[in-house]
Amino acid sequence: MAELRAPAATPSNTLCVLLAGGQGRRMGGVxxxxxxxxxxxxxxxxxxRLQAQDWGPAQHIGISANRHMQEYAALGFPVWTDVRPGYSGPLEGILSSLDHGATLHPAVHYLLVMPCDTPYLPLDLASRLSGRLAITPGHAAAARANGRTHPLACLLSAHLVSDLRGYLDSGQRKVQTxxxxxxxxxxxxxxPTYPANAFDNFNTLADLTAKAPD
Structure with missing residues (x-):
């Protein structure tokens, strides 16, 4: 585990990425x-939700996707694919995003990860994750709601890139592990501080019409 420490995460030193690179198997492959x-x-x-985060305007936003690149690029933000093909899971998207962050000038210190299918995420997600890492030594913070963990709503130090690459090279894929x-x-x-559906994600086509904000 890397031991170097970065300054506190802010909108200026954090790359914010939406993960949209999955196969959508439970939606029939869409x-x-x-x-x-x-x-x-x-x-x-x-x-x-990302642009409305209460810690201020994000200066670095991108989308991790593996198909329909032109449609995603039309939203006005950089888009990148997994380095290794094969839809091996969200950690591949996180790795490619960390690699992308290292190419920015100056390179960012953090990666804020948000899934593309969770449209009601709290507007203080970034600030609270950043605040936790500012007061508690560590390289990763992630959301938990009502006892259920949400590992893809997380803030990661860029120092974790080598650890993640080694983890994936070993054949492991589980995000929470x-x-x-x-x-x-x-x-x-x-x-009740946060809505019960704040971390609801959409797994089926039926969810798209059945779920609505509280």
Whole structure:
């Protein structure tokens, strides 16, 4: 585990990425991020939540996707694919995003990860995850709500890139297992302070019409 410490995460030193690179198997293979919910694509909903985070305007935003690149690029943000093909899971998207962050000038210190299918994420997600890492030594913070963990709503130090690459090279793919190895700090977003559906994600086509904000 890397021991170097970075300054506190801020909108200026953090790359914010929406993960949209899955196969959408439970939706029949459609590109989940481009499916409509309440008249907008899921990725558009997620971008709106990302841009409205209460820690201030994000200066570095991108989308991790593996198909329909032109449609995602039309949203006005950089888009990149997994380095290794084969839809091996969200950690591949996180790795490619960390690699992308290293190419920025100056390179960013953190990666804020948000899934593209969770359109009601709290607007203080970034600030609370950043605040936890500012007061508690560690390289990763992730959301937990009402006892359920949400490992893909997380803030990661860029120092974890080598650890993640080694984890994937070993054939492992489970997000939460890797985060636990990284000694993740879980941050609670419980009701009634937060809506019960704050971390609801959309797994089926029926969800797109059945779920609505509280």
């Amino acid at each position: 590109d989940k991020g481009l499916q409509l919910h309440q008249g907008k694509t899921l990725v558009a909903h997620s971008l709106q 890797w985060l636990e190895v990284c000694e993740v700090q879980w941050v609670d977003f419980d009701t």
